[in-house]
Amino acid sequence: MPVATGAVTQSDGTEALNAVLEQSKYGNVPWYKNPGVRYLNIVLIVALVSSANNGYDGMLMGGIQSLPFWQRYFPDFQTNKSLLGVMVAGQQIGGVFALPFCPIMAEKAGRRLAIAWGAAIALAGSILQGAANNVGMYIAARILLGFGVAFLMNASPLLITELCYPTSRGAYTSSFNSLWHLGSLLANVTTFSTLNIQSDNSWRIPGYMQGVPSAFQLVLVWLIPESPRWLIARGREEDALKVLGKYHGAGDENDALVRFEFHEIKEALRLEKELTKDINMFTPFKGKGNQRRMLVIGAIAFFSQWSGNALFSYYQKDVYDTIGITASYDQLLINIFQSLWQIAVSIIASLFVDKLGRRTLFLASNIGMLVTYVIWTGLNGGWPSESVNGVKVPTIPISAGRAALAIWFLYNAAYAIAYSPLLVAYTVEILPYRIRSLGLTWMNFFVNVSLVFNSYVNPVAFDALAWKYYIVYAVWLVFELVFVYFFVIETKGHTLEEISVLFDGHTGDVAGSSYDHESGKAAVALPEKVAA
Structure with a gap:
């Protein structure tokens, strides 16, 4: 279940998450809603x-x-x-x-x-x-x-x-x-x-x-529900996407936050496995x-x-x-x-x-x-x-x-x-x-x-x-x-x-991003759509 990535924006951790939450239907509403x-x-x-x-x-x-x-x-x-x-x-x-x-x-x-x-x-x-x-x-x-x-x-x-x-x-x-x-x-x-x-x-x-x-x-x-990170690590990507969609995206697997999280987790696990x-x-x-x-x-x-x-x-x-x-x-x-x-x-x-x-x-x-x-x-x-x-x-x-x-x-x-x-x-x-x-x-x-x-x-x-x-x-x-x-x-x-960057420096490049040590910001990839 590949994820297509879209434009890359320069941002620090807080700004990247806020940018995704702005695009999410429920991103900035109180948790109880x-x-x-x-x-x-x-x-x-x-x-x-x-x-x-x-x-x-x-x-x-x-x-x-x-x-x-x-x-x-x-x-x-x-x-x-x-x-x-x-x-x-x-x-x-x-x-x-x-x-x-x-x-x-x-x-x-x-x-x-x-x-x-x-x-x-x-x-x-x-x-x-x-x-x-x-x-x-x-x-x-x-x-x-x-x-x-x-x-x-x-x-x-x-x-x-x-x-x-x-x-x-x-x-x-x-x-x-x-x-x-x-x-x-x-x-x-x-x-x-x-x-x-x-x-x-x-x-x-x-x-x-x-x-x-x-x-x-x-x-x-x-x-x-089971941890989506554990599910992805065990090769159960469809199950992980369902968990993220149901509980983070209010049932929408193509919600901006769900797409971002799914892509970030998947890429982070891939990089960690390589390293x-x-x-x-x-x-x-x-x-x-x-x-x-x-x-x-x-x-x-x-x-x-x-x-x-x-x-x-x-x-x-x-x-x-x-x-x-x-x-x-x-x-x-x-x-x-x-x-x-x-x-x-x-x-x-x-x-x-x-x-x-x-x-x-x-x-x-x-x-x-x-x-x-x-x-x-x-x-x-x-x-x-x-x-x-x-x-x-x-x-x-x-x-x-x-x-x-x-x-x-x-x-x-x-x-x-x-x-x-x-x-x-x-x-x-x-x-x-x-x-x-x-x-x-x-x-x-x-x-x-x-x-x-x-x-x-x-x-x-x-x-x-x-x-x-x-x-x-x-x-x-x-x-x-x-x-x-x-x-x-x-x-x-x-x-x-993203926290790995704080400890690992350039070896801690996180999912969907590369870290610019001069500006102290990460180039965060925002996926456009989760493909079936």
């Missing part, structure tokens, strides 16, 4: 739920440790901090084991089937978690959960990014990781609601509830452009977990104790407000990602985290401790404890400005199609490795150093800010296929 886009934006919520599933686990592990019956049923976790670290890291351990298989499933079977596969495994893990009757079974359940969630976190953002309407992509892909906080809210509400249940069901119910998002996805994922003939797990690290991509991707992956936030999520009980908030009721209630706060901030940031730009949000986030973390460290430092039931508890003044809690809220807002919406969105944006799944797999690998390290080291280090451990993260945040300033590139205003 385009029936295809309206349907996409609704059903893609099913894929967004993957991030909520991941967020549920993050807060479940922090909140469940405040439940008295959980503490009584698993006393080994209370007395052995190393074992606690293994339990908390269980999902990340399972995720690391799954990562080599994630891109294979996403590329061979398709994005939708990979999501269904991950949802089925995660559902089985959550059932096992709720039914656990010993430490080994509980840890095994968490590893199985992590194995399934890894497939969800790989395939879902790929499907969203590759299927979204061009003008919706920035906000929608940024919302993916932002919904981590929705999952954390559900976990906090669940553990808070079961606090007064005077039985083991107080911790079993939250364990079972982790499977609800997976069950939702397993049933409804089939409503989402990258043999694909393996290490292909994302070959070539200067890819090495630069993976340096940034690896850095923001570690930054997303090594900014001190892991202490606030997975070990929040210990953090609460250090600022004088020791009652389980108070801890769980504050968790709910923290989740609501982060949802609001991250969603607002997602809506402004195309106006403010990715680099601006990253810089604002890192500056905010650094400032608030330094203040947090100062508020926690130097207070004497007293022994309460054999446990050392700092005698922090009430006023300092309240100030520290307020700073905690501000820190979470700073984190949510960029690392909630952009960790996944920026990764999938800067990766070309042929290594997009592999690159995302490596990003998830880096996240899981950092979480495994944090989950095992944090409780031991925090127990040994108390508030002084915060200093380590404060120093690290300085390094993060410097790195972001020098290495994060702005990508707003470009299509997925």
Whole structure:
């Protein structure tokens, strides 16, 4: 199904897309007036739920440790901090084991089937978690959960990014990781609601509830069309054109935007195939452009977990104790407000990602985290401790404890400005199609490795150093800010296929265009008609 190309116009990424949208029947109308886009934006919520599933686990592990019956049923976790670290890291351990298989499933079977596969495994893990009757079974359940969630976190953002309407992509892909906080809210509400249940069901119910998002996805994922980029890559060009026509062109396969996208995707895949003939797990690290991509991707992956936030999520009980908030009721209630706060901030940031730009949000986030973390460290430092039931508890003044809690809220807002919406969105944006799944797999690998390290080291280090451990993260945040300033590139205003130019230079010539390095513009070919 060839595409005839028409006049070539000189334009940058934003101007090229705007020129095509001007020619499209629905190009400049609100998304809710385009029936295809309206349907996409609704059903893609099913894929967004993957991030909520991941967020549920993050807060479940922090909140469940405040439940008295959980503490009584698993006393080994209370007395052995190393074992606690293994339990908390269980999902990340399972995720690391799954990562080599994630891109294979996403590329061979398709994005939708990979999501269904991950949802089925995660559902089985959550059932096992709720039914656990010993430490080994509980840890095994968490590893199985992590194995399934890894497939969800790989395939879902790929499907969203590759299927979204061009003008919706920035906000929608940024919302993916932002919904981590929705999952954390559900976990906090669940553990808070079961606090007064005077039985083991107080911790079993939250364990079972982790499977609800997976069950939702397993049933409804089939409503989402397959990625047109995956279809073209598999030689199914007619199917891809039908998807683009139905959902981007309101049923018109010869719509200007549909013609442009179909031609651009097809040519980009052809060029990528010529430049990258043999694909393996290490292909994302070959070539200067890819090495630069993976340096940034690896850095923001570690930054997303090594900014001190892991202490606030997975070990929040210990953090609460250090600022004088020791009652389980108070801890769980504050968790709910923290989740609501982060949802609001991250969603607002997602809506402004195309106006403010990715680099601006990253810089604002890192500056905010650094400032608030330094203040947090100062508020926690130097207070004497007293022994309460054999446990050392700092005698922090009430006023300092309240100030520290307020700073905690501000820190979470700073984190949510960029690392909630952009960790996944920026990764999938800067990766070309042929290594997009592999690159995302490596990003998830880096996240899981950092979480495994944090989950095992944090409780031991925090127990040994108390508030002084915060200093380590404060120093690290300085390094993060410097790195972001020098290495994060702005990508707003470009299509997925055009972003490669920013990293590859002349070797990243995109579909239907050639890049003029003197003018900084691309000569974009606008196809006249899709021939049958």
